[in-house]
Amino acid sequence: MDPIKKINDLSISSHGPSTQDYYHNLDTRLGNFWCSGRTIEKDISYQAELPLGIHIGAGNAALMTQSKASGSHSFNGAIASYFIQPEGYEDEMTTVIKKGRAVSCGLFLPWQACQKLPDEVSLLTEKFDDIGGFRGSKNVSTSVIDRLCTPIDSCFQGDSLKLIGEARVFELLATVLAAFTTTISLPVAKVKQVLLARDFIESHLMSAMTLQAIAKQAGSNVRSLTQAFRQHFGMSINQYMTERRMEKALYFLEQGLSVSQTAYLVGYSLPYFSEKFQQRFGLAASRVSNKKPLNLLPHRGTKL
Secondary structure (H helix, E strand, O other): OOHHHHHHOOOOOOOOOOOOOEEEEEEEOOEEEEEEEEEEOOOEEEEEEEOOEEEEEEEEEEEEEEEOOOEEEEEEEEEEEEEEEOOOOOEEEEEEEOOEEEEEEEEEEEHHHOOOOOHHHHHHHOOOOOOOEEEEEOOOOHHHHHHHOOOOOOOOOOHHHHHHHHHHHHHHHHHHHHHHHOOOOOOHHHHHHHHHHHHHHHHOOOOOOOHHHHHHHHOOOHHHHHHHHHHHHOOOHHHHHHHHHHHHHHHHHHOOOOHHHHHHHOOOOHHHHHHHHHHHHOOOHHHOOOOOOOOOOOOOOOOO
16 A cells, blocks of 8 residues: 555544545645545554655644654644654654544655755745654644645546645645744733643642643633643643653653652553553653663743
8 A cells, every 4th residue: 555545544444434534645746745534433543654755744633643753742633744754764653543533634755855845845844953853733723724634526637636736735835834933922911821820730740630720720711721721832731731740750760760659659540651651752661760861851942
């Protein structure tokens, strides 16, 4: 099977496709464009080798991806993404797609084509100063994602199909560029509430916290706070808490604490902690305990 289809066709599963499922793949002068949609009846998982090159995408789904090169990433909702898989870094990706409706689209440029990129693609690639790695942004509208991922009507054939494919690519590039370069500012009052919530989380990181309790401390309600928190930090409150607890866990393990001790200190059951740690860092917690620091944490440009 075409490796691009195997990774990006969200209709892959052990179940037969429904009438709502689709997968389109078009070659354009800017690269290979694809769009896909599937109603997932139950969680599915598959592995595929990640093709070398530049992957630019957008989608709306609940899924998790993991590979040695890109690490572990979880998505739930609309997201824009940019990922470079360089030559010499062949890798296999594990993808888990959660139950529900999932749509996606993307542009792929094979590695040999990346030496001379089209000007339109260079507008995006010039925004990043490193050659490899994954970047994701939630600064994207669900309605835009749905339009980008809409099935291509069969009335488009021949030259008209080439034009519609190229139009989709241009809109995808503009969408991803905007997602990574457009700053959405929060009112000062909202920022203060978000920072109060952040401070409360930090001071109670090892304790059980509810969204209601956090919102009360911030002087807000759950709905308003969760929206503002995601907008300011680029992740949900629960994702932030999990991330910080995993960072603490890594520190505890590097100091020589056992896996069970660390799980207790960060407030997780042992099986749940082991699963989350594996997802976050791509290796078992037992491999870190009593070992030298692994420098697994990325630089986090957290806004203050």
